[in-house]
């Protein structure tokens with residue numbers, strides 16, 4: 379496929395490239411309404427200049443469809459330079475073409491239904507220990523605690539280690555995540571410089587874990603066990619360098635986005651007591667106790683809608699970058715080869731042509747009789763779409779549901795007054811003051827327990 383003369387004669391999308399070199403990168407990183415303002419001004423496709431490249435932002439279900447179905451024809455994955463360097467060339471999120479397909483197939487073993495079923499009891503016991511800890515704390519800043527919880531789960535299930543035994547590991551990850559979307563100035567005091575140093579230390583720790591595991595008998599109990607045994611279609615195992623990048627990606631992707639998703643869910647439930655009450659009534663009606671299975675979780679229909687709506691209203695990932703590998707036409711505009719393209723999850727989920735009153739938290743919009751997201755394909759994309767759709771989607775949904783079911787069944791929480799709940803959007807949305815709550819066991823439950 380080549381770019382035709384007619385395509386080249388089409389106009390470029392409207393918009394501004396901003397300042398020389400840095401373009402509009404600073405506003406993109408700092409202004410949470412960056413896309414909204416330009417969407418209003420220029421429409422659903424516009425040009426800008428981000429992370430050193432001319433970029434076209436494409437908004438809406440139709441644009442998502444165009445981008446996801448033209449993967450590897452017009453578009454190929456790319457990330458800002460800071461993200462590329464910090465993820466590493468061996469990360470699935472960076473790989474393209476045949477190698478991407480092979481590695482995706484290999485890594486997807488970690489997220490097969492049978493593997494997921496095996497994760498639930500470990501997840502649940504970590505959930506219980508945190509719920510009890512927070513009850514004892516009484517008043518807490520929840521976001522950093524939720525981060526510790528999701529990181530514990532990721533470490534246990536992906537590499538078989540106990541994160542609580544090494545708090546430095548978690549701190550390094552925090553430093554690492556802070557540098558992912560930054561201007562890549564490598565100095566000891568810049569976010570990028572510090573993140574790069576954290577990456578080196580994280581890789582050294584991962585190598586230590588891998589070498590220890592290589593001395594032990596094979597195990598299928600966690601992702602690392604599967605990766606160490608895995609052979610691709612040509613019978614090759616992963617090189618140590620690639621293995622380290624892949625494990626780093628799983629640990630990062632497996633907790634950063636989930637922390638944001640769970641924190642948003644807890645915030646929205648605290649702000650909507652009627653919805654929390656309905657979700658709690660469902661739990662009471664189902665009457666399940668400990669050791670929830672995938673079958674139990676499937677029956678929690680209302681909770682499913684609540685989680686789906688939280689991921690629509692505050693999607694942890696705002697969008698995804700692609701490189702235009704072959705110029706093309708979209709909506710009567712020419713998109714030149716060499717530009718970046720950015721699809722928009724946030725703006726798609728706010729589209730008034732798809733969602734009625736999109737700013738409202740309204741789980742029933744996804745009930746089968748309404749199913750607003752079904753009006754057009756690619757209207758609901760918290761996990762992206764097409765051949766690069768999130769690999770951990772089912773794992774993420776499982777962890778969110780298991781956590782929420784245990785939380786709302788036995789505990790209650792209220793927001794501490796006078797805190798700043800404005801969202802910081804980078805690297806993933808989280809409340810400015812870290813979500814301060816008063817946390818306690820539900821009165822009916824504590825009264826039912828002997829000795830209370």
Ligand code: HEM
Nearest residue numbers: 471628631632635639694695698761762766768769770774
């Ligand atoms: C609520 C939680 C999560 C959300 C919202 C989320 C969202 C996304 C999105 C939007 C993409 C596509 C990016 C693109 O189009 O370039 C993606 C890719 C990916 N996600 Fe997730 N994710 C979540 C949790 C997880 C978890 C738990 C894992 C597992 C460890 C994971 C692993 C990955 C990987 C490896 C990719 C790259 C896939 C590829 O390029 O083929 N994610 N995620």
